Each structure stands twice: as structure tokens, then as C-alpha cells.
Amino acid sequence: MEIETLDELDDHLASDASLRGLRLQDLDLTGYGDRLAERGDLTGLVVLGGTVPVPVAELLIARGAIIFPGIADAPVDPWRGLYLPSDLYDGLEQGYPHTRDARTYAWSLDARLRTDAYCTLVRAIHDDSVTDALDELVFGRSVVGIMGGHAVQRDSAAYASAAGLGHALADEGHLVATGGGPGAMEAANLGALCRDRATLEEALRRIATVPGFRPDVTAWADTALAVRRAVTADEPPAPTDTLGPSARSLGIPTWFYGHEPPNVFCDVIAKYFSNAIREEGLLTRSDAGIVVLGGAAGTVQEIFQAVTPLYYAAGEEPLPPLVLVGREHWTERVPVWPALTAIAAGRPMAEAIHLVDRVEDVLTLLPSPATAA
Template identity: 85%
Template sequence: MEIETLDELDDHLASGASLRGLRLQDLDLTGYAEQLAAHGDLTGLVVLGGTVPLGVAELLLARGAIVFPGIADAPVDPWRGLYFATDLYEGLENGYEQTRDAKTYAWFLDARLRTDAYCTLVRAIHDDSVTDELDEFVFGRSVVGIMGGHALQRDSAAYARAAGLGHRLAEEGHLVATGGGPGAMEAANLGALCRSPASLEEALARIAAVPGFRPDITDWARTALAARCAIVGDEPQAPSETLGPSARSLGIPTWFYGHEPPNVFCDVIAKYFSNAIREEGLLARSNAGIVVLEGAAGTVQEIFQAVTPLFYAEAEAPLPPLVLVGREHWTERVPVWPALTAIAVGRPMAEAVHLVDSIEDVLSLLSQPAG
């Protein structure tokens, strides 16, 4: 049982129930020595991060608990979980290189640290914390995953169409989830974040002045943050769980592709060190379907990763649709569709994979949110 707030801890301590098997995650245990001591043997209690004064730590260890201390010398808090865009872009006023996102990518790339056991532990704990909070965030939601290339420019008609798709999906009650990067991913997240077509049109006009993240991520991010502020205001950084029912836009990027900066148009961002965990997490949570816009190598990899569980699915299982958009792109320029149709012969997945000409053909193929 995980306890993530002091209120939960207080209730459990007041109940007199055993602490064995509890995980106290990122809590300030200042002043809790006496209450913890009253429970005697603390074997099986695990304390993960947070603030643990020396006296409390000594008590915990002496009574058999396991204490994972806070992590020093790392640019991320491994117990943090989900991020807001302003968390990752903290320090942008001094240039992108000074942001938390850029510093974390540099730390991740440092050859001296890549195989260091301490840093490996930090990354593993971080990604597990992200997964834990992401599961809570999407629970009970209808999630549509949108995939596509990072090179799509903000001033293009294709970008506007992708943004329009994200907006329509969010209006229908779906949580729009992307890989959280630039291009088609940013467009879908932007569309989902906007509450009206007029707001979306205004945002598209604002960000078109800086069409892509190359060569200057700083200007690209500043323009987007200004547009975000115009959409939602300078909202307080509320705990992510309070955004659950109203969230429309989710990004799941990775520092593995850290040269692609995260887009800011997500209600929350689940950023991972492990690309494998990140990709599987995005696909597995897209329970209402996956839409694939035009892309290259990374998008192709994601298509076949999504196809594998469809291929092996039982006939009785309802399969979320996989919709490829752009007939010429997926049959001629990047001929993925012929391979999909070949392996789908005689399999239940044949009814779940679709190729359409345009974004306008997508909505009717997706699973509809309950209610």
C-alpha cells in the first residue's frame, strides 16, 4: 500500500493498523518520530525519499524499516512523478540550455554516468514514479494516442489539421495523448488544450512566427509558452491528480530523444529516461484507439509496436483501432500498409487496422468514451 500524503499517513497511524508493507512516498516525516515509535517493530515499512530528519531516520532503521534517502546531485527529483511544462522549462529566461529539461538531458548523456550504479538507480526510481502517477492520472479515462513526426512545421496546413483533430477528440471527451514532442505531437496537444475553435485559431497564428524547434529551441519554447498562457492563463501549479477529470492533453516524451524538446501544450507531461517504457506506456494506455499521422523511422517503429499486441490478441477481445492517416504516404513513400495487411490476414486484427485518406475520416473509427 502506497501512502503519498500526510493526511493518508495520519489516518493510517490513527487506525492503529500495522505499518508492515507500507510505502511512504515523498513525505515530510518531521515530527513523526513518536507516532512511528508507538508501532514498535517497523520491519517491512519502506520510506521512499521525502524529508526524513536524522532522529526519525535512526528510529526507522533501528526498528527494521528500509529508508531510501532523497537523491542529491541529480537534476530531477526521482520521486516527483508527472511534470508541468513550467517545471521542465524552469530557467528558460536564461536560454534553453539552462532549463531543467536541458540539464537533465545533459546529465543523461554524460558518458561517465551512463553505467554508474547510482545514476542507474535514480533513473529507474524516477521512471517508476512517473508510471505510478500516470496510472492514477489516466484511470477511468478514454485515451486516444496520436503519433506522428517531429518535423511538422507550425505554419503548415498539415499542422493545423493535426491540431484540429486533437481539438475534436478532446471535445468528444477523449484524453489526447502523444509522444509529447514537437511537430505533429505538439499540434495534437495544442488542439486538445484549446477549449474553442477560435482559441485554437488564435494560438496557431501566435506560434507560426517560430515554425520549428531548429535552430533555436529557446524562441520555439518561449513562443509556445506565451500562447499557452493566452489559452489557459497563468494557472497555479495544482497537484496533477486535481487535473484528472478536466485534463484534455497529455504528453509522454523521453530524454532518450532529448534533442527533441517537450512541447508545452500538455496539461501534464510524463517524461521518461527509458524510451522502451515510455513507448509501451503510451501504446498500452491508448484504450480508445491510436491515430498515426505522417512520420518516418520513429513513427514506423511505434506502428509495429502497436501492431504486435493486436496480432496476438484473442478473437473475443475488443481491439482498439489503429488508424493510419495518409494513403499515399503509408502505401508509397513509407510503405507500411502493405506489410500490415499481409500479417493481418486471418487474424482478428484485420478488423482493427484502418487506412484513411484524411483526418476527417478518423473520428468515426475510434472507440467512443463512455457516457
């Protein structure tokens, strides 16, 4: 059982229930020494991060508890879970290399850290904390995944189209999930962030002044943050742990592709060190379907990763749709569609895959949020 707030801990201590098996996550245990000491044997209690004064730590260890301390020399807090865009772009005023996002990427690439067991543990704990918080965020929501290439420029028709799709899905009540990066992913998150078409049109006009993240990520991110501030000017900021019901979109990026900066238009960001966990998490949580816009190698990988469970499904329940957008792209330039239809022949999967020419054709192929949730 995880205890994530001091109120939860107070209630548990007041109930006289056993502490064995509890996980105290990221709590300030200052002043809790006497109350914990009253419990005698603390074997099986695990303290994960947080603030643990030395006398409390000595008590816990002496009574059999296990303590995983906070990490002082890593650029991330492995216990924190999800991020807001402002968390990852803290320090941008000094240039993108000074942000938490860029520093974390550099830390993850350090050759000395790749085989260091301590740092491997930090990354694993971090990604597990993200997964735990992400599960809580999406619980009860109808999630539609949007996949697409990172190279789509902000001043292009493809970008505007992806933004329109994200806006329409969020207005329908779906939670829009993307890979959290630039290009089509950013466009979909921007569309979901905007509450009306007029706001979206103005945001598209302003964002187009810096079309891509190369060669200057700082200018790219700075422009986006200015647009975000304009779009959300009337909305008070909300902590990540209260966003579940109100979030319109989320991004699930990875430091594995650290050269692709995260976009700032997600309501919340679940950023991973492990790309394998990130990919699986994004696809499996898209319970209302996956929409695939134009893309290259990374997008093709995601398509076939999404196809595998569809292929092996028994067909006893309706399968979430997989919708590819762009007939010419997916039949000629990147001929994935012929392979999908060949694989699906004679299987329930054949009813779940679709190829359309326009994003406007996507909504009718997806279940309603009430049905999917």
C-alpha cells in the same frame, strides 16, 4: 500500500494497523518520530524520499525500516512523478540549456553516469514513479494516442490538421496522448488545450511565427509558452495530482530523444529516461485507439509495436482501432500499409486497422469515450 500524503499517514497511524509493507512516498516526516516509535518493530516499512530528519532516520533504521533518501545531486526528483510544462521549462529565461529539461538530458548523457549503479537506480526509481502517477491519471479515461513526426512545421497545413484532430478528440471526451515532442505531437496537444475553434485558430496564427525548434529551442519554447498563457489565461493552474478527470491531453516524451524538446501544450507530462518503457506505456494506455499521422522511422517503429498485440489477439473482445492517416504517405512514400494488410490477413486484426486520407475520417472509427473507458 503506498502512502502519498500526510493525511493518509495520519489515518493509518490512528487505525493501529500494521506498518509492515507500507511505502511512505515523498513525505515530510518532521515531528513523526514519537508516533513511529510507539509502533516498536518497523521491519517492512519503506520510506521513499521526502524529508526525514536525522533523529527520525536513526529511529527508522534502528527499528528495521528501509530508507531511500532524496537525491541531492540529480536535476530531477525521482519521487515526484508527473510534470507540468512549467516544471521542465523552469529557467528558460536564461536560455534552454539552463532549463530542468536540458540539464536532465545532459546529466543522463554523462559518460560517468551510464554505468554508475547509483545513477542507474535514480533513473529507475524516477521512471517507476512516473508510471505509478500516470496510471492514476488515466484511470477511468478513454485515451486516444496520436503518433506523428517531430519535423512537422508549425506553419504547415499538416500541423493545423493535427491540431484540429486533437481538438476534436478532446471535445469528444477522449484524453489525447502523444509522444510529447515537437511537430505533429505538439500540434495535437495544442488542439486539445484549446476549448473552441476560434481560440485554436488564433493560437495557430501566433505559433507559426517560430516554425520549428531548430536552430533555436529557446525561441521555439518561449513562443509556445506565450501562446499557452494566452490560451489558459482564464484557467487557474492545477497540480498534477488533481488533473485526472479534467485533463484534455498528456505528453509522454523521453530524455532518450533529448534533442527533441518537450512541447508545452500538454496538461501534464510523463517524461521518462527509458524510451522502451515510455513507448510501451504510451501504446498500452491508448485503450480507445491509436491514430498515426505522417512520420518516418520513429513513427514506423511505433506502428509495428502497436501491431504486435493486435496480431496475437484472440478476438474475443473488440480490438482498439489503429488508424493510419495519409494514403499516399503510408502506401508509397513509407509503404507500411501493404505490410500491415499482409500480416492481418485472416486474423481479427484485419478489422482493427484502417487507412484514411483525412483526419476528418478518424472520429467515426473510434469508440465513444463512454464505451472505451
